[in-house]
Amino acid sequence: MRWSDYAIWWHVYPLGFLGAERAALPPGEAPRHRLPELVPWLDHLLELGCNGLALGPVFAAETHGYDTVDHFRIDPRLGTEDDLAHLVDRAAAKGVRVLLDGVFNHVGRSYAQFADVTRHGATSPYADWFVPEGGEFRTxxxxxxxxxLNHESPAVADHVTAVLDHWLDRGVSGWRLDAAYAVPLPFWRKVTDRAREKHPDAWFSGEVIHGDYASYVTEGGLDSVTQYELWKAIWSSLNDVNPHELAWALGRHNELLATFAPQTFVGNHDVTRIASRLTEPRHLPHALAVLFTVGGIPSVYYGDERGWHGVKQEREGGDDEIRPAFPADLGDYGLDTQRLHQLLIGIRRRHPWLVHATAEVHSLGNGVLSYTLSGPEGDAVAVALNFGDTPATAGVPARAWRHEAGETTIDPGTGEAALPPFGWSVATA
Known part of the structure; x- marks a missing residue:
């Protein structure tokens, strides 16, 4: 197993988490050394059960971070390269790996190479870095x-490879590749193959919302992609009290696991928080039970471990509610939700083979879903979920099940679980 098979990420959007300004600092202003403020939170990450820090954009940008203006410079709103190096070093000392967010599909209009093209047109040495379209450039x-960016340009491939290498050389363990779905697969294959020549252990996960997920691994050279199908099925099936949707998604998920371990999640910087997405608060344990038992490489979006609410809106500033500042002291709010995360992540830590495990569905219908996952040497995990508001019974194969989480035990003799309304159970063998 690779190191990434043991990874559980705590996902942070730094500009929001650290309360940075909404737009780039005026030229000449001193950097705000905010990145070191993340160092004390490494212990929180570890106490949660995670061992990876997945950072959102940290490079110089115009506003939200996905409008990069310099891939080789830390955003002054967050600090300096030394600040990032300090964070990476302190994380490494605690056994925590750091993932960076690379935006290589597009750049902000203040990007130096694009600014040169707007000034000099076809005579710019960067003229082939962008795609003319309708008298302007493709956006x-x-x-x-x-x-x-023009991903057919060899110079763009050289540049992206140099960026990947630059930060991998400085101790980061891998990259989330933003808008990977919009970039041609041969481009990803080219730049990741080059980066792996120097950094064979680097891990690359692409943001892919829909499409042929496996092709980004087999043809694009990535290690993983974001599992949006499973994310949608989790909250949608719970809201609709329709376990068939989730069962279908688990079948699709099994097919992907034959090729790679997807990056799984119930929240990230681009979607409504799971506590707000679920119409029934008592379904939150169900969503988390699925996240931390099915195959894949899971991540926890900061604040979700405390049950934070936040709705994404399609308007300017519509991401603000899901990307807030993290308080200096979390207090007691949502502590039960954090303990639930710790309990379920603990189960996964004790069964690391779950990363590649496929789910076998046993009970399905009438608001009930149960499934098992089998590991080496007879290890197994069983999950029973009651989506509905009336008592129900779910079953799995009988064996010496040990109760791990939930209100109800799975009977070792019969494999049955008598589930109360919105009940759930996780057991191991």
Whole structure:
């Protein structure tokens, strides 16, 4: 197993987490040394049961971080390269790996190479870095401030490879590749193959919302992609009291696991928080039980471990509610939710083979879903979920099940669990 098979990420959006300004600092202003403020939270990450810090954008940008202006410079709102190096070093000393967020599909309009093209046109040495379109340049999904890079340009591939190597050389363990779905697969194959020549252990996870997930691994050279199908099925099936949707998604998930371990989640910086997405608060344990038992490489979005609420809205500033500052003291709010995370992550830590395990569904229907996952040497995990508001019974194969979490035990003799309304159970063998 690779190191990434043991990874459980705590996902942080630094500009929001650290309360940074909404837009780039004026030229000449001193950097705000905020990144070191993340160091004390490494213990929180570890106490949660995670061992990886997945950072959102940290590079110089115009506003939200996904409008990069310099891939080789830390955003002054967050600090300096020395500040990032300090964070990476302190994380490494605690056994925590750091993942960076690379935006290589598009750049901000203030990006130096694009600024040169706007000044000099076809005579610019960077003229082939961008794609002319309709008298202007191609932009990303209608966002005029985000200019798409020309991924057919050898110079762009050289540049991205240099960025990957630069920060891998400085101790980060891998990259989340933003908008990976918008970039041609041969480009990803080229740059990741080059980066692996120097950094064979680097891990690359692509943001892929829909499409042929496996092709990003087999053709694009990535190690993983974001499992949005499973994310949607978890909250949607619970809200609709429709276990068939989740069972279908688990089947799809099994197919992916034959090729790679997807990056799994119930929350991230781009979606409504799971506590707000679920219409029934008593379904939160069900969502977490699925996240931490099914195959894949899970992540926890900061604040979700305390049951924070936040709704993403399709308007300017619509991400603010899901990307807030983290308080200096979390207090007691949501402590039960944090303990639930710790309990379920603990089960996964004791059964690391779950990363590649496929789910076998046993009970399905009438608001009930149960499944098992089998590991080496007879190890197994069983999950029984009651989506509905009336008592129900779920079953798995009979064996010496040990109760691990939930209100109800799974009977070792019969494999049955008598589930109360919204009940759930996790057992191991």
């Amino acid at each position: 990303f999904e209608g966002h005029s401030q985000l200019v798409v």
